[in-house]
Amino acid sequence: MVDINQKVSNLYPKLTKRMKLAAEYLLHNPLSFATKTAEKVAEEIGISETTVIRFCNELGYKRYGDFQSELREFLYDASNPIQHFRESKKDIGDVPLFHQQVMYKDIENIQRVAEQISESDFNKAIEKLLEADRILHAGLYQTGILAEWFSYNLEIIRGNSRVFRPDTIDAAIRINEMTTESVLVAFSFHRYALDTLWLAEELKEKGVFIIGITDSDMAPISEFADILFKIELPLLSTLDAIPPTFSLLNAISAALTVRAGNRNKPVIPSSTYRKKKQFL
Numbered sequence: 001m002v003d004i005n006q007k008v009s010n011l012y013p014k015l016t017k018r019m020k021l022a023a024e025y026l027l028h029n030p031l032s033f034a035t036k037t038a039e040k041v042a043e044e045i046g047i048s049e050t051t052v053i054r055f056c057n058e059l060g061y062k063r064y065g066d067f068q069s070e071l072r073e074f075l076y077d078a079s080n081p082i083q084h085f086r087e088s089k090k091d092i093g094d095v096p097l098f099h100q101q102v103m104y105k106d107i108e109n110i111q112r113v114a115e116q117i118s119e120s121d122f123n124k125a126i127e128k129l130l131e132a133d134r135i136l137h138a139g140l141y142q143t144g145i146l147a148e149w150f151s152y153n154l155e156i157i158r159g160n161s162r163v164f165r166p167d168t169i170d171a172a173i174r175i176n177e178m179t180t181e182s183v184l185v186a187f188s189f190h191r192y193a194l195d196t197l198w199l200a201e202e203l204k205e206k207g208v209f210i211i212g213i214t215d216s217d218m219a220p221i222s223e224f225a226d227i228l229f230k231i232e233l234p235l236l237s238t239l240d241a242i243p244p245t246f247s248l249l250n251a252i253s254a255a256l257t258v259r260a261g262n263r264n265k266p267v268i269p270s271s272t273y274r275k276k277k278q279f280l
Contacts, residue, residue, distance in 0.1 A: 004026075004030075004059070004070070004071065007059050007060065008023045008026060008027060008059070011023070011058055011059065015055070015058065016051075018047045018048075018051045019051060019054065019055045019058065021045050021046070021047055022041075022045055022047060022051060022052055022055040023055065025041070025044070025045045026055075029044075030071060031216060031232065031233070032044060033067070033068065033071055034068060034071045034072045035072075035216055035217065038052045038053055038056075038064045052064065105240075106240075106243040106244070109233055109240060109241075109243065109244045110243060110244045110247045112232075112233070112244070113230075113231050113232070113233075113244040113245075113247070113248065114244075114247075116230055116232060117229060117248065121227045121228075121229070122251075122252075122255070124227060125211050125227050125229075125252065126252065126255045126256060126259060128183050128209050128211070128227075129154065129158075129183055129211075129252070129256060130158065130256060130259065130260060131181070132160075132181060132182055132183040132209070133160065133179060133181040133182055134160040134161070134162070134177065134178065134179075134182050134183075135151075135154055135160060135161045135162070135182065135183045135184075135185065136162055136163075136164050136174055136178060136182065136183070136184050136185070136203075137150055137151040137154075137161070137162070137163050137164065137184075137185045137187075138163075138164040138184060138185070138186045138187065138195075138196045138199050138200070139163075139186075139187035139188075139196065140166075140193040140195055140196055141191075141193060142189065142238045142239070142242070143187035143188070143189055143193075143238070145242075146187045146213075146242070146245055146246070146249065147163050147164075147185070147187055148163055149246070149249065150185065150249045150252075150253070151163045153249070153253045154253070154256070157253065157256050157257055157260060158256065158260060162174060164199060166195040166199070175199070175202060175203065178203055178206060178208050179206075179207075179208070180206070180207035180208065182203075182208050182209070183208065183209045183210070183211060184199070184200060184203050184208050184209070184210045184211070185211045185213065186199070186200050186210060186211070186212050186213070186221055186224075186225070187213050187214075187245075188200075188212060188213070188214045188219060188220065188221035189214060189215050189219075189231075189238045189241055190215055190219075190238055192219060192220050192221070196221070197220050197221060197224075200212070200221060200224040200225070201224055204224045209226050210224050210225050210226050210227075211225065211226070211227045211229070212224070212225030212227070212228045212229070213228075213229045213231065213245060213248070214228065214229075214230060214231070215230065215231050215232060215233070215238070215241055216230065216232060217230065229248060231244050231245050231248070
């Protein structure tokens with residue numbers, strides 16, 4: 001991507017007006033080029049498919065597919081998560097109030113994701129989470145904190161909410177207690193942990209309803225998800241995806257709290273091994 005960015009910068013002054021639109025779209029939305037057909041990308045930009053292909057030719061690629069393959073290799077390279085994060089901050093640079101610029105960028109990403117969310121999918125997810133006999137949350141590595149936080153929220157709001165931990169003795173118990181009335185919330189971001197995918201595959205066979213939260217239509221979890229919430233950003237940076245994902249989970253938690261009414265009695269954590277109060 002760094003090389004492609006350099007190619008685009010070098011060629012930009014020589015490009016036609018419509019090709020410049022393609023160049024700008026590539027720099028801001030490389031994931032679209034990596035995962036979508038030339039026809040679909042052209043439709044998103046508002047130019048012809050031929051212009052998109054000619055743009056790729058100008059970059060030195062004989063076919064759109066050749067360009068797409070190289071772009072995918074960079075975006076999905078397992079060694080690049082920090083590089084992607086660094087790339088996403090290059091437009092900020094070493095400026096005063098750096099923290100403010102990064103936080104503004106998070107706000108932009110939250111707005112982008114908010115506009116991507118289907119209201120019908122959101123409402124269906126809320127209903128399923130309210131009606132479920134139990135909810136299991138799966139997330140590993142960087143997404144583990146998302147699973148933990150969301151599970152804790154739902155345990156307080158409605159109860160019977162647990163985190164799946166594949167390396168613990170009760171992992172099989174968690175799988176066996178799931179029914180056709182249960183819900184799995186699966187967090188699966190680049191690099192797509194296999195344990196989460198294996199769990200989703202097994203529970204799908206049991207008839208469990210699966211809510212997938214991921215970064216692309218092309219993500220492996222999409223094969224098993226009944227509802228797919230995409231945190232689709234210009235670059236596959238899981239670090240950048242965390243703030244908008246938390247915002248989505250907060251919106252779901254808020255909707256559950258409002259719509260539950262008296263349907264589910266909140267579960268307030270308490271301590272039986274200490275006499276002292278837990279909070280100030």
